[in-house]
Amino acid sequence: MLNCPIITLNNGSKIPQFGLGVFRSPVGEETSNAVKWALQAGYRHIDTAMLYHNEQDVARGIKESGVPREEIFITSKLGNPMIEAKKSVEGTLQSLEKLETDYIDLYLLHWPVTNFRDSWETLMRFYEEKKLRAIGVSNFQIRHLEALEKAGLMKPAVNQIELHPTFQQRELKPYCEERDIRIEAWSPLGGADHLLIDRPEIVKIAQKHGKTGAQVIIRWEMQIGNIVIPKSVKKQRIIENADVFDFTLDEEDMAAIAAMDTNQRSYWSPDRWD
Ligand SMILES: NC(=O)c1ccc[n+]([C@@H]2O[C@H](COP(=O)([O-])OP(=O)(O)OC[C@H]3O[C@@H](n4cnc5c(N)ncnc54)[C@H](OP(=O)(O)O)[C@@H]3O)[C@@H](O)[C@H]2O)c1
Numbered sequence: 001m002l003n004c005p006i007i008t009l010n011n012g013s014k015i016p017q018f019g020l021g022v023f024r025s026p027v028g029e030e031t032s033n034a035v036k037w038a039l040q041a042g043y044r045h046i047d048t049a050m051l052y053h054n055e056q057d058v059a060r061g062i063k064e065s066g067v068p069r070e071e072i073f074i075t076s077k078l079g080n081p082m083i084e085a086k087k088s089v090e091g092t093l094q095s096l097e098k099l100e101t102d103y104i105d106l107y108l109l110h111w112p113v114t115n116f117r118d119s120w121e122t123l124m125r126f127y128e129e130k131k132l133r134a135i136g137v138s139n140f141q142i143r144h145l146e147a148l149e150k151a152g153l154m155k156p157a158v159n160q161i162e163l164h165p166t167f168q169q170r171e172l173k174p175y176c177e178e179r180d181i182r183i184e185a186w187s188p189l190g191g192a193d194h195l196l197i198d199r200p201e202i203v204k205i206a207q208k209h210g211k212t213g214a215q216v217i218i219r220w221e222m223q224i225g226n227i228v229i230p231k232s233v234k235k236q237r238i239i240e241n242a243d244v245f246d247f248t249l250d251e252e253d254m255a256a257i258a259a260m261d262t263n264q265r266s267y268w269s270p271d272r273w274d
């Protein structure tokens with residue numbers, strides 16, 4: 001097992017701070033192998049979603065890894081069409097079935113689309129039945145979180161958002177943290193289309209520590225308190241990305257990465273869903 005910190009969420013659930021993401025991991029063997037290799041390398045946290053169409057491959061990878069289900073923290077997400085169509089009961093049951101599990105450790109509303117409040121109440125019911133062990137949101141802006149709070153509904157355990165060195169979420173991150181809603185960083189490395197691992201600022205820090213650019217960014221995410229879920233389907237990179245528990249970025253490194261923030265998203269904005 002990795003020497004990975006475990007974070008306690010606001011409902012008492014315990015989540016490994018580091019895990020494997022499987023967005024754009026192709027349906028089939030590539031994803032099941034990635035999950036299997038990750039678990040065999042000591043990962044204990046997998047982040048999938050209904051919209052990735054690979055929940056069943058995650059289930060297969062878990063089975064093939066030989067690691068007991070109860071040792072693994074699985075996150076999945078209710079897809080937008082299900083939220084919009086008020087089919088959140090059906091959607092959640094589908095995720096449970098595809099993941100071949102009686103419970104999901106963390107289930108998120110993927111985007112704040114129309115009818116998200118209705119779906120949140122459904123997730124709350126599954127949570128009470130212990131079929132969802134923790135519930136949270138993704139891509140929620142402050143006003144979406146306020147809507148849940150004003151309605152007197154349960155507080156999300158996490159908000160999974162785009163967050164990397166060039167988009168550091170300086171308003172939303174403290175807002176969530178003040179309310180004990182944990183930040184999970186998606187596209188931590190900048191994502192497939194905007195990789196940041198070869199940026200000169202990152203390479204310089206990597207050389208100083210004898211690490212790779214990916215390891216520096218993953219370490220930075222953890223040192224600023226985020227849960228981080230880098231994706232790879234390549235065995236060597238899966239192992240490389242997990243080798244981040246034996247070094248620490250110093251103040252100078254942290255300041256250099258803080259200065260990379262341009263406050264520019266690389267991907268979709270939650271604002272367009274309004
Ligand atoms: N909630 C949301 O709306 C949302 C949106 C996006 C992502 N996510 C979650 O966040 C996870 C991570 O985000 P992401 O997949 O967009 O981006 P990411 O993890 O920042 O980057 C993934 C890209 O980096 C490459 N890569 C990974 N490790 C590498 C290494 N050590 N050296 C060189 N290249 C490396 C991968 O290629 P290879 O696979 O070829 O190695 C892939 O192209 C997703 O998988 C998903 O679980 C959530």
